[in-house]
Amino acid sequence: MKKEFAVIGLGRFGGSVCRALSEEGMEVMAMDTDEDKVNQFANTASHAVVGDSTDESVLKSLGIRNFDHVIVAIGDNIQASILTTLILKELGVKYITVKAQNDYHEKVLSKIGADQIVHPERDMGRRIAHNIISNNVLDYLELSDEHSIVEIVANEKLAKKSLIDLDIRAKYGINIVAIKRGRDIIVSPQADEEILMQDILIVIGADTDIDRFEKKVFEG
Template identity: 85%
Template sequence: MRNKEFAVIGLGRFGGSICRALSEEGMEVMAMDLDEDKVNEFSTIASHAVVGDSTDESVLKSIGIRNFDLVIVAIGDNLKASILTTIILKELGVKQIWVKAQNDYHEKILSKIGADRIVHPERDMGRRIAHNIISNNVLDYLELSEEHSIMEIVAGTKIDGKSLIELDVRAKYGVNIVAMKRGKDIIVSPQATERILKGDILIVIGADTDISRFEKNLI
């Protein structure tokens, strides 16, 4: 099977770090930007780096953009360029188009024109950090919907030594502990008899309000 090929359009902080991370993972990645200096910076990082305006259909055609498995549009402030690029990529039949959105208005348009995934790096990171600030016990979280998440919570003294069956969190709080991390070990789908130790990292899934109740009362 051939390796997947990615293209990143816009080499600002966001696009640039995606490009670096993909390259570090050994992926084939084509980097494109209007700015020649940016492109030069990525010439040794990406598999190919090209200077070009992604709002120009002929430029995208000439680099064979259709052949990439996934194209990331990481154009920052220029909403017009980001939207136009997405429309052209869609028209050219690119299989997967992921776009960085600047605000809700931008997101609405992107979803209307058929972007496959819309990301809000600043907003999402802001929320993550807010969670960490509000609760020292929440290490990380993944939003599943507006009201549901998966969270990593550090077990405190209140539940030290208690088994899952004793705590009965599913019935009492409506949350599920899907895995536990203890040092380097990970216990996936822990048995009801498994005991939690202080410092374990619990990976819980549920409604945000239920997780929050669980955390306030038990952690």
């Protein structure tokens, strides 16, 4: 069965989430107080609704508790974001992701039980900065304030060596969880797997350990 999603708030972030989910073939209800924004998604989402998410009766009438995942992407109105999240929790929604404006907003959302809190602008800023700084890092995904997944292109210091030769886990405390080689992906590579030039290593670990590894391999 397809999962059913609801996206509340159709600004830049909410709109992009709505489009991406719809493109993946998911059932998506798009909701906003702004009729013009809702009309923009009438042909994208499965349902597009004008409504006030801070009104419990409106959410009840939409059967919000039946959705598998609700994304609260309300823009600058922190009060509306918090109140909407609170109502969703009280109505028993299974999983709630909320866009946070700042650290204070995140703390409140955590206390009232949001399942996932995202900072799209902050996280994208960090991601871009990380990519700009290191030419060998293709992509960067923050898992928490201290841990990340990065994609690193193998250079001559890594090529023609096996994972056991490099002993990256013991030396740096990080793990190579997969290797992209052309169109192939080697998941959980064996210790005797030899790395080739231009392999893309998918590395997971603490940011400080990943930084040490990058400096040793690409600068040292």
